[in-house]
Amino acid sequence: MSDSEGSGSEQRARKRPVSRSPSPDGGIKRIAGENSSVVQSHYNELKESGLAERSKSRIFHMRNFNNWVKSMFLNEFLGKIKNSQKLGEHLRVLDMCCGKGGDLLKYEKAQITHLICTDIADVSIEQCKVRYDQMKGGRKFTAEFIACDSTLVRLREKYKDPSMKLNLVSCQFAFHYCFESLSQADCMARNASECLQPGGYFIATIPDANEIMRRQRLANENSFGNSVYNIEFCCDTENPPLFGAKYQFHLEGVVDCPEFLVYFPLLEELCKKYGLKLVRKTSFADYFHENKESGKMLLQRMNALESYPNKGRPLFGDDSEYEHAKNNKLGNIRTLSKSEWEATSLYLVCAFQKCKNTWDANGKPVYEFD
């Protein structure tokens, strides 16, 4: 259940030189954003479920766990930003691919001053705006809402104030959609970076391509997974293209969409082009182990782990899903079922910091990476 850093697939991937690839899209001609409409329809049609319904979901704890990771990661970087600011300074955030606004309360608690919410799914953006309008409290931040494809559109041109400087850009569980093609990934990286002020951060949670490929190699099949998730490859798994390495991702009751592998060294290169320097990359599994003590109270409050045994109440998974918890000597423990852990440990968190720049004779930024 641990991260697969240094796995065979990663070593194979590392051997593949980015610049020598004859065709970054694997030789297949694609229309930019070919899959975007499928993704847009999927999220637009996704029913908004209330807490009562969510708490019956097979992946109730995993969704809370993912939310815990997001909260901890957001707070880690918002904390760094606040520590570097003077009292009373603005704290402006772009939530790129914000969905229905699941992170609005996190921003309110962090006392940000302005939020830009963007998403390709207009229904989600509308629901996000309704949620924002229903938020009460004197510390409420100002906000703007934009429905558009961040892999095709220059977001800056849509902002109320295109000269606005942002402190944080967050893209949660969504950046991988842009790896459909080079032009889309480039557009998204530019959107993540161009309004960030030097010192600001771009943070993201994405599926870990090395872990996905490791599991595919183990399964030796195009399709693999468990009772809560399934991945079915729609590209050559022996030699996946750098862009457009498509797979169909199914997650119990919430996702059924085409996604794309994010070859991380390439993401790093794209970010570098726009002055973003990698400062953190950690698997969800390692992030949990690093932060479970400091985030213990929040884990409890967010109901991010399941009690085992569950005081006579039924468990969310079959009994066989808790073998790892059976032999512990502590009696009652908090855990996730095996299938949920396998699904959540597919992901990684990463953070990039915007560098300072000077300008060359042609007016192009020259970034100061140390």
Ligand SMILES: C[S@@+](CC[C@H](N)C(=O)[O-])C[C@H]1O[C@@H](n2cnc3c(N)ncnc32)[C@H](O)[C@@H]1O
């Ligand atoms: C898994 S959801 C995550 C939503 C939210 N960030 C969260 O953490 O709850 C992925 C989101 O990405 C959005 N999305 C996918 N492709 C997009 C694109 N090309 N441009 C903008 N949004 C996109 C979807 O509409 C969906 O709301």
